[in-house]
Amino acid sequence: MGRRDTGNMKGQRYLANARSKEVHDLDNEKGNCQIDKIIEAGNDRPFIYLHQAHQEGYDSCGNCTTGSLR
Secondary structure, three states, rough: OOOOOOOOOOOEEEEEOOOOOEEEEEHHOOHHHHHHHHHHOOOOEEEEEHHHHOOOOOOOOOOOOOEEEO
């Protein structure tokens, strides 16, 4: 697991799911985050910094990223 170079990802740490509006930390990825499925569906949106994803309306994943509002 960890950072990916597949889909829209280019080794960035944070992957946002454009469908669910949730952002994941690939350096702390958990199995139930289902990152590969997000990429396969084409819903992956990369971010270098977590605060950028938050500014664009994404919430943190409750499993791999702290500060979830869900």
